[in-house]
Amino acid sequence: MRSSRRSRRLHGELVVQQSFPEPRATTNPYLVLLAESVAAQPGVTVRMFSWRSALFGSYDVFHVHWPEILVTGGSGVKTLARQALTALWLLRLRMTGVALVRTLHNPVPHAGVTRLQRILLDLIDAQTALFICLNAETPQQPGRAYEVILHGHYRDWFGRVAAAEAGAERRAAPDERAGAVPGRIAYVGLIRPYKGVVELVDVFRSVGRTTGLVAAAGAGSGEGLSSVSLQVAGSPRTPELAAQLTRLAELDARVQLDLRYLSDAELMRVVADAELVVLPYHELHNSGSVLAALSLDRPVLVPANAVTDALSAEVGPGWVYRYDGVLTASALTEALGLAHARQIVVGRREYTPVVSVASAAHAAERSRPDLSRREWAEAGERHVAAYRRALALRGAG
Numbered sequence: 001m002r003s004s005r006r007s008r009r010l011h012g013e014l015v016v017q018q019s020f021p022e023p024r025a026t027t028n029p030y031l032v033l034l035a036e037s038v039a040a041q042p043g044v045t046v047r048m049f050s051w052r053s054a055l056f057g058s059y060d061v062f063h064v065h066w067p068e069i070l071v072t073g074g075s076g077v078k079t080l081a082r083q084a085l086t087a088l089w090l091l092r093l094r095m096t097g098v099a100l101v102r103t104l105h106n107p108v109p110h111a112g113v114t115r116l117q118r119i120l121l122d123l124i125d126a127q128t129a130l131f132i133c134l135n136a137e138t139p140q141q142p143g144r145a146y147e148v149i150l151h152g153h154y155r156d157w158f159g160r161v162a163a164a165e166a167g168a169e170r171r172a173a174p175d176e177r178a179g180a181v182p183g184r185i186a187y188v189g190l191i192r193p194y195k196g197v198v199e200l201v202d203v204f205r206s207v208g209r210t211t212g213l214v215a216a217a218g219a220g221s222g223e224g225l226s227s228v229s230l231q232v233a234g235s236p237r238t239p240e241l242a243a244q245l246t247r248l249a250e251l252d253a254r255v256q257l258d259l260r261y262l263s264d265a266e267l268m269r270v271v272a273d274a275e276l277v278v279l280p281y282h283e284l285h286n287s288g289s290v291l292a293a294l295s296l297d298r299p300v301l302v303p304a305n306a307v308t309d310a311l312s313a314e315v316g317p318g319w320v321y322r323y324d325g326v327l328t329a330s331a332l333t334e335a336l337g338l339a340h341a342r343q344i345v346v347g348r349r350e351y352t353p354v355v356s357v358a359s360a361a362h363a364a365e366r367s368r369p370d371l372s373r374r375e376w377a378e379a380g381e382r383h384v385a386a387y388r389r390a391l392a393l394r395g396a397g
Contacts (some may be wrong), residue, residue: 017059037380099390130390154295183228186274189289196280276339315369
């Protein structure tokens with residue numbers, strides 16, 4: 001096995017074993033796009049995960065994403081089996097010189113795991129040659145190797161979804177002039193306690209009552225909002241969370257719930273209907289939902305922190321609204337007003353006078369967030385460079 005790996009390196013070839021299996025309909029699009037972008041690089045082969053491949057396959061780099069999945073099963077017996085397999089896999093990596101790379105999707109320490117699981121997760125971290133951060137704000141430990149590779153956008157992915165839905169090629173983003181429902185706020189994605197969805201519904205109930213309607217929404221346009229609405233779409237983690245949301249929604253007819261897993265096409269429709277996507281996470285570090293909304297040309301309201309401040313500066317003004325502390329009705333109202341006013345301006349060409357081809361191009365750029373730093377071709381190239389660096393650090397040879 002070592003000889004085959006040595007032969008590949010002599011020819012500049014690289015085999016990367018990912019920690020996720022062949023994609024299914026419910027697979028995170030980030031993983032699919034990552035695998036495709038890495039496989040598109042010259043001399044690189046990507047293999048999807050199975051325990052047989054992980055333990056007996058020939059590869060140079062193992063890329064792990066959420067290591068908790070490796071040590072957790074659907075039952076006690078399956079969990080113990082996976083823990084035993086993980087221990088064998090780590091031994092195999094150490095003996096064969098394979099470089100282990102881990103993406104830090106969640107920088108917080110592992111929680112809610114057993115003592116044995118924690119030991120195995122700590123061993124994975126200790127054996128990792130290089131960590132990949134999805135933003136520059138991820139904490140880094142002294143003496144460890146890191147690469148910052150920004151989370152890619154979803155424009156191309158949604159373009160595929162739209163094409164599949166329509167049976168023909170379509171542009172990736174919805175038409176803002178026709179799509180958004182005036183005053184519509186949306187939350188999309190999996191619903192977990194830390195994502196603040198219950199608080200969002202509770203706060204929304206006072207919008208238009210204690211704070212009045214969004215009087216400033218049409219500032220400069222002569223058009224305001226006569227009503228607001230909230231759509232919450234996604235699968236709750238527990239039945240108790242679903243019941244809590246249902247009870248709150250029953251108190252306000254303006255709240256619509258769709259408490260199930262959404263297909264990508266359904267997610268696109270929810271986001272396209274919204275003037276503002278609100279993601280009131282208690283802690284927000286990396287969020288695919290934020291990038292999904294921005295990829296579909298919809299502004300977001302998120303907690304203010306170093307990560308969201310940097311994202312706002314990156315994508316341009318009018319796309320990432322932030323609030324300090326806990327979400328309030330005034331913060332929600334203000335952000336919706338700004339989003340609604342922007343929707344009117346973008347949706348009506350007479351509000352953006354065009355005097356030349358150059359100014360027309362500039363106006364078009366302003367009508368979409370700048371996601372140019374998040375192209376997948378660059379992400380694939382940079383991942384391969386990180387894999388090769390990890391191999392050099394591992395000293396495989």
